[in-house]
Amino acid sequence: MSQQGSPERPNTAPRATGQHPEQRDRPAGRRSSQGIRIDPQAEATHEPRRTTISALVRHEPGVLAEVSGLVSRRQFNIESLTVGSTTNPETARITLVIDEPEPGVRQVERQLAKLRPVISVGELDDDEVRRELVVLKVHGDRPGDVRAVTEMYDGTTLDAGPRTITVEITGDEQTIDDAIDAFAQFGIRELARTGHTALARGATWTTPDEQERYEKQRGSEGAQ
Amino acid sequence: MSERTSTSNEQRYRRRTDGEATEPPGETTAATEREPPTDAEAAETTSTEPTDSTGDDEPADTAVGARPTGAQATVAALEAAGVEHVFGVQGGAIMPVYDALYDADPYHVTMAHEQGAAHAADAYGQVTGRPGVCMATSGPGATNLVTGIADANMDSDPMVALTGQVPTEFVGNDAFQETDTVGVTRPITKTNFFAGEADTVGATVGEALAIAASGRPGPTLVDLPKDVTTGETTRRPQPADEPVTEDPPAADEESVARAARALAEADRPLILSGGGVTKGDASAELRAFATEFGIPVTTTMPGIGTFPEDEDLSLSWAGMHGTGYANMAISHTDCLLAVGTRFDDRLTGGIETFAPDAEVVHVDIDPAEISKNVHADYPLVGDAGTVLDQLDAALPDAFETAGRSPDDYEEWRQSCTDWKAEYPLTYATPDDEPLKPQFVVEATDELTPDDTLVTTGVGQHQMWAAQFWTYTEPRTYISSHGLGTMGYGLPAAIGAKVAAPDRDVVCFDGDGSFLMTLQELAVAVRENLDITVVVLNNEAIGMVRQWQDAFFEGRRMASEYPWVPDFASLAEAFGAKGFTLSEYDDTADTLRAAIEYDGPSVVDAHVDPAENVYPMVPSGGDNCQFALSEDQL
Numbered sequence: 001m002s003q004q005g006s007p008e009r010p011n012t013a014p015r016a017t018g019q020h021p022e023q024r025d026r027p028a029g030r031r032s033s034q035g036i037r038i039d040p041q042a043e044a045t046h047e048p049r050r051t052t053i054s055a056l057v058r059h060e061p062g063v064l065a066e067v068s069g070l071v072s073r074r075q076f077n078i079e080s081l082t083v084g085s086t087t088n089p090e091t092a093r094i095t096l097v098i099d100e101p102e103p104g105v106r107q108v109e110r111q112l113a114k115l116r117p118v119i120s121v122g123e124l125d126d127d128e129v130r131r132e133l134v135v136l137k138v139h140g141d142r143p144g145d146v147r148a149v150t151e152m153y154d155g156t157t158l159d160a161g162p163r164t165i166t167v168e169i170t171g172d173e174q175t176i177d178d179a180i181d182a183f184a185q186f187g188i189r190e191l192a193r194t195g196h197t198a199l200a201r202g203a204t205w206t207t208p209d210e211q212e213r214y215e216k217q218r219g220s221e222g223a224q
Numbered sequence: 225m226s227e228r229t230s231t232s233n234e235q236r237y238r239r240r241t242d243g244e245a246t247e248p249p250g251e252t253t254a255a256t257e258r259e260p261p262t263d264a265e266a267a268e269t270t271s272t273e274p275t276d277s278t279g280d281d282e283p284a285d286t287a288v289g290a291r292p293t294g295a296q297a298t299v300a301a302l303e304a305a306g307v308e309h310v311f312g313v314q315g316g317a318i319m320p321v322y323d324a325l326y327d328a329d330p331y332h333v334t335m336a337h338e339q340g341a342a343h344a345a346d347a348y349g350q351v352t353g354r355p356g357v358c359m360a361t362s363g364p365g366a367t368n369l370v371t372g373i374a375d376a377n378m379d380s381d382p383m384v385a386l387t388g389q390v391p392t393e394f395v396g397n398d399a400f401q402e403t404d405t406v407g408v409t410r411p412i413t414k415t416n417f418f419a420g421e422a423d424t425v426g427a428t429v430g431e432a433l434a435i436a437a438s439g440r441p442g443p444t445l446v447d448l449p450k451d452v453t454t455g456e457t458t459r460r461p462q463p464a465d466e467p468v469t470e471d472p473p474a475a476d477e478e479s480v481a482r483a484a485r486a487l488a489e490a491d492r493p494l495i496l497s498g499g500g501v502t503k504g505d506a507s508a509e510l511r512a513f514a515t516e517f518g519i520p521v522t523t524t525m526p527g528i529g530t531f532p533e534d535e536d537l538s539l540s541w542a543g544m545h546g547t548g549y550a551n552m553a554i555s556h557t558d559c560l561l562a563v564g565t566r567f568d569d570r571l572t573g574g575i576e577t578f579a580p581d582a583e584v585v586h587v588d589i590d591p592a593e594i595s596k597n598v599h600a601d602y603p604l605v606g607d608a609g610t611v612l613d614q615l616d617a618a619l620p621d622a623f624e625t626a627g628r629s630p631d632d633y634e635e636w637r638q639s640c641t642d643w644k645a646e647y648p649l650t651y652a653t654p655d656d657e658p659l660k661p662q663f664v665v666e667a668t669d670e671l672t673p674d675d676t677l678v679t680t681g682v683g684q685h686q687m688w689a690a691q692f693w694t695y696t697e698p699r700t701y702i703s704s705h706g707l708g709t710m711g712y713g714l715p716a717a718i719g720a721k722v723a724a725p726d727r728d729v730v731c732f733d734g735d736g737s738f739l740m741t742l743q744e745l746a747v748a749v750r751e752n753l754d755i756t757v758v759v760l761n762n763e764a765i766g767m768v769r770q771w772q773d774a775f776f777e778g779r780r781m782a783s784e785y786p787w788v789p790d791f792a793s794l795a796e797a798f799g800a801k802g803f804t805l806s807e808y809d810d811t812a813d814t815l816r817a818a819i820e821y822d823g824p825s826v827v828d829a830h831v832d833p834a835e836n837v838y839p840m841v842p843s844g845g846d847n848c849q850f851a852l853s854e855d856q857l
Contacts, residue, residue, distance in 0.1 A: 007667035009653055009808045018548060018647040021849040021856055027555055029580030033599040035567070037580065061418075066410060073411050103595050110592035116435070165688040 034103050039136035046101035050079065052198045053108055053122040054206045056213075058117040059085065059092040060206055066115050076100060076108050079197035080132075088217060091119065093206075095197045120209035122200075134176050137166045138186035146186055153179045164189060239686030285549065294419070295320035295453035297426030298386065298446075299328045305433040305564040307357055309333060309722050311341040313368075314505035315361020316401060317388030320453035322359075327402065330357070333722060333751060335715065336743040338365050341373020343704075343712050343741070344719030346381045346443075347679060350702050351723040353505065355382040355436040355444075362388045363401030366447075367408065371709055373443045374412040378706025379526060380503060382441035384432050385409075389418075391451040405447045413689045414442030423454030440590040441503055472701070475604035481563075481622070483585040483602035487615070488622035490583070492636040494518045496542070499526025499705070500564015500588060506609030507531070510563070512601045513616045518630045520640045522550040524565050526705045539640060540649075543571040545687040548647025548839045548850055553640055554579050555848035561615075563587040564608045567597040568706065569844075577846035587611045647852075648841070649691050659806055661685060661760040661831040665692040667811050668730055668758060671819055676728040677702055677720045681737025682712040684766035687837045689732040710765075711740030714757060718744060721753045728819065729755045735788045736765040742794070749799040756818050757826045759791050762833040770836045774857050795826035806830040 030038045034046060057063050062084055071078050079097040086093050098108055105123065112121045124130075138146055140163050150157055150167045153175065159166040165186075169179045176193065200206045205214075298321055302310070305678050310330045314322055325332055335341040338360040345356030360369050366387040376383040390399040406418045415435055419425040425448065432444040458567040487493050501510055501523075507530045514521045514537055522539040533540050542550035554560070560582040565571070572578040578598060586593070586600035587608060594603040604611050623629055641676040653663040663689050678693060679702040680686040686703060695701055702720055704712035716733035748755055792802030801821045805814045805828065818825040839850040842857055851857045 007663075007670040007810075007812050010651075010666075017650065018852065021851060024552070024848055025556070025848070026848055027581045031576050031578060031580055035575050035578070035595070037582075037599065037601075062406065062410070065407070069411055103599070106594075107592065107596060110594075114237060114590070114592055214764070215796065 020172075034101065038102070040202040047105065048077065048099050048101050049105070050097065050099050050195065051105055052128055052130060053096045053098060053105075053112070053121065054124060054198065054200075055094045055096070055112050055121045055209060056086070056119045056207050057092050057094055057115075058119060059090055059165065060117055063092070063117040064094075066117060067096075067112065070111055070115065071096070074107070074111060076104065082195040082197050084197065088213075091213075094196075095195075098222050099198050119213075120207035122205075122207035124198055124200055124206065125204075127201045128198045129201050130172060130196050131170055132173055132176050133168060133170045133194045134180065134191060135166060136183055137164050137167050138183055139163070139189065140165045142186055146183075149179075149182050149186075153182070155179070166201045273360060289430075291456040291458070293324065293347070293453060294321065294422030294448070294455045294457055295324040297422065297457055297459065298429050298448065299324040299330070301426040301429035301433070302357065303329050305430060306354075307433070310359055311335055311344040311348070311719065311722075312386075312743045313338050313341055313361070315388060317362035317390055317450050318359060318365065318386070318448070318453075319361075319388070320450060321386065321388070321448060324453075332359075333718070333747065335718075336746050337741070338368030339371050339711070340715035340718070340741055340744045340747070342369045342385065343375065343385070343709070343715035344722070344744075345385075346372055346379075346393075347377045347385050347716035348377070348703050348723045349382040349436075349441070350379075350636050350716075351677060353382070353437075353503070353699075353701055355433055355441075356719060356723075357384045357386065357433075359386045360388070361401065362390055362405065363403045366403055366405040367402075370408060370412070370775045371707075373445065375410055375704050375707040375709045375712065376443040377412045377414070379631045379704070380441050380499060382436045383442070383443040384436050385443060386429070386446040387412075387445060387447050387618045388453075389447045389449040389658070392449045393451070395449065395763030405445070409445050412443070413445050416445040416447070418447045419449065419452045422452050422457040423459045425452055426457075426459065438587075440500070449590075473607040473610050475606035475611045475614060477614070477618075479602065479604055480618050481610070482606055484615055484618035484622035485626065486583050486585060486602055487517075487519075487558055487561065487619060488628055490557075490624040491632065492557045492639075493559045493561065493633060494539075494553050494557035494582075495519050495521040495531075496524065496554070496560055496562040496565055497521055497527040497530045498524045498565025501527055501530040501608050502564075502698045504564060504589070505698075506563070506607070506612055509609040509612040509616070513612045515632075516616065517619060518633050518637060519561070520553060520637060522546070522553060524568070524571050524705075525690060525703065526598050526703075527565070528701040529698040530688060532696040533694045534696060536641075537637075539644070541690065542847070543568075544573070544841050544843075545691065545837050545839065546571075546841075547649055547691075548852070549640060549643035551839070551841060551847040551850050552643045552647065554578065554700035555846065557582045557637070559583050559585065561585045562588070562598075563612065564589070566593050569597075572598065573841045573847050574844040579847075585820030588670065651835070653808070657834075658832040659763070659808055659811070659830065661688050661835055662692045663808070664758060664760060664805070664811060664815075664829050664831065665689055665732065668732075668756075668815055668819075669693045671812065671815055672728050672730060675700065676725060676730055677717075679703065679713045679716040679720055679729065679731045681731075681740075682708045682710045682735045683734045683737060683768075684762070684770065684835075684837050685732050685734040685737070685760040687767075688760065688797055710734075710737040713737055714741050714748075715744045717755045717757065718748055718751070718753060720815060721748075721755050722751075729753075731755060731757045733757055734766060735759055735761040735763060735785060735791075738791065739788070745795065745798040745824060745826070752823055754822055755824050756814070756821075757795075758818075759828050760831050761788065761791065761828055762835070763788055764833060766833070766835075767837070773836075774854055791826055791828035795824075795828075798824075801825040803827045804830070834843050 077099045083094045155169040205211045341358040345358035348356035390402045436444045522542045539550040540547045583601040585602040587604045713731040713733040721729045764784045792804045795802035818827045841850045
């Protein structure tokens with residue numbers, strides 16, 4: 001208050017005034033746990049959906065820790081996270097497969113975009129080109145059968161010896177799952193999956209800023 | 225950060241740049257002396273004037289016979305950005321940077337504890353809108369900053385932390401006083417850096433300062449290994465460019481028009497003004513907009529003061545301990561214009577019952593806040609003041625199209641007025657009960673000017689300071705909102721006073737909060753800072769005691785402090801002035817004496833230990849079902 005007078009002790013007054021909480025007018029509406037107003041006519045529910053997010057990032061120390069830290073501290077449901085270099089030594093690509101309801105998908109994109117090393121983020125559509133690789137090692141006592149299954153899955157034999165055979169299969173997630181089932185009959189000793197990596201199909205760019213960056217890089221290479 | 229502040233940063237940078245560019249070519253002697261160009265030029269001055277600008281073109285005395293170092297580049301970057309004050313504590317790994325400060329412009333306030341340095345820098349940032357800078361050594365120095373950095377991060381306060389680090393070759397070897405500071409602070413900074421070399425450290429510090437203040441502000445950190453700060457460099461840091469940000473200052477016009485239509489068609493519109501209005505310096509735009517169209521305004525706690533609480537349209541602040549009328553309005557609005565708020569759970573209560581009939585227009589500079597907690601029907605990404613101006617321009621057309629006018633809000637305004645009468649903030653003062661803390665807050669408000677800066681700890685006293693003080697200006701309620709850090713109040717008062725030496729600074733503290741950081745009194749005395757600490761002493765962590773009584777069957781585990789020190793004597797031992805207050809009749813005189821005392825003073829106000837904070841929306845509750853007493857919970 002502005003007047004710099006002498007503060008006077010207020011009169012004794014009953015503490016609670018106004019209506020009891022139960023008796024107050026309350027609005028009839030509600031929101032969902034995602035903060036979306038529930039329309040009584042058409043109640044929209046947002047089920048989790050699986051989608052791929054690609055992020056072009058600066059290739060610098062700590063970037064993977066930064067992205068994985070974000071995912072864990074914001075409790076995003078993540079199926080897979082892979083990271084690898086690109087044609088530009090200064091950038092790397094991180095591919096995330098997430099399982100989130102619609103608001104969560106946008107949150108993942110926007111929170112990723114805020115990280116300083118992240119250059120560009122995009123969600124891939126259903127038409128994406130997505131692959132996973134598995135290396136698995138089975139017992140070597142039925143080499144002919146192992147070779148037959150490997151060929152069925154267009155796989156490659158990486159190492160074969162009297163005791164073990166190691167093969168590589170590449171494909172979408174379902175193919176890899178099926179292949180693992182098929183190789184189980186030989187006894188799988190060890191197995192390593194890479195997780196998903198993906199690009200947009202056709203002429204579409206995987207993340208929004210990629211075209212501009214590509215052309216800039218090609219331009220500077222042409223100039224040299 | 226608002227456009228305005230960004231502009232002033234640019235201007236400050238430009239002034240410096242111009243100064244360099246316009247060096248008279250005729251001064252060949254000076255130029256020869258400066259060969260090769262040195263970083264120390266910016267760190268050169270031996271002047272004791274903190275804002276000295278005439279010394280810029282003088283050759284570097286300190287550079288004679290010695291090549292400039294990474295530490296000097298660090299300090300030069302602070303100077304280039306116009307940093308005038310630094311809060312910190314010395315220590316082994318940061319010593320080179322302190323040594324570079326010896327001859328430099330920024331005034332260093334030596335704090336008692338690194339946490340105090342971080343809170344002081346945070347408050348400095350809240351008051352000025354420019355990054356507060358804190359410094360600490362490696363290991364424990366850095367980890368002691370962590371609470372203050374996390375606090376700044378939650379409240380989007382601009383701050384830069386500079387931490388010493390063991391030499392690069394020892395990093396990862398568990399060397400003496402080594403902590404992975406970058407790793408520890410990654411989740412609680414806007415961004416952080418590990419300085420790699422002496423040649424780039426100046427630029428990195430400049431970038432950290434620029435990022436801290438840009439877009440949605442926040443804390444940044446630069447970890448400075450000792451070999452980098454002692455390493456030689458010939459590179460002179462330039463003022464950092466404005467960081468590239470994708471946050472557009474203005475919102476998309478079509479979205480603005482749609483949002484304006486929603487407001488024009490609403491019957492019960494309400495503005496919720498958040499910390500983004502404070503940070504964006506958009507208080508004037510908010511006042512103009514709300515007044516022109518007669519829309520009631522409530523604020524969040526960080527938004528306190530963005531709209532004057534003594535205006536008819538003001539509903540004061542909403543949320544768990546906000547006013548009943550603000551919470552009634554939130555529950556009943558059919559169009560909520562939320563500006564610069566992240567819809568914290570202490571504001572919304574249960575999300576299912578938050579403004580359930582409202583279409584939400586959400587203005588925020590951070591796109592990640594859109595639909596994070598509450599779905600935005602009309603997202604407007606942009607600077608608060610700019611977007612409010614856009615809405616201001618679009619609304620008349622929207623009214624015309626809808627065939628309506630602000631007069632159609634009259635019934636709603638009346639409802640808000642009725643709620644103000646029905647659910648006023650009150651407290652009782654029976655003769656047989658001790659002094660009420662609310663009265664002490666009101667009395668202090670009456671005895672101080674309107675632009676007084678109020679800082680607080682965290683707990684009951686913090687809520688009373690927010691409820692019973694009438695705020696009319698932004699950036700006057702300086703508190704720990706999101707993190708809720710007990711002990712914030714005293715170091716924050718120091719930071720606030722350093723930021724605004726001509727204004728009154730009052731710290732309301734609790735006995736519990738005060739006991740956490742009261743060693744900073746030594747700093748207030750040493751720096752002769754005229755601040756007044758009012759301890760609302762109820763011999764308990766009162767908010768916990770209140771919750772135990774309400775929700776834990778009165779089992780007061782570890783919440784009561786059966787013995788607290790005599791804070792008045794303690795203040796005197798520190799060299800401050802101590803007062804004790806326990807009677808209504810002495811209140812005005814005691815407070816007046818403390819406020820008038822030229823130096824730090826502490827009022828130990830013995831208040832009713834049984835007093836509770838109401839209204840209260842229980843955790844996860846429905847805003848309009850706030851309780852007015854314990855039996856209503």
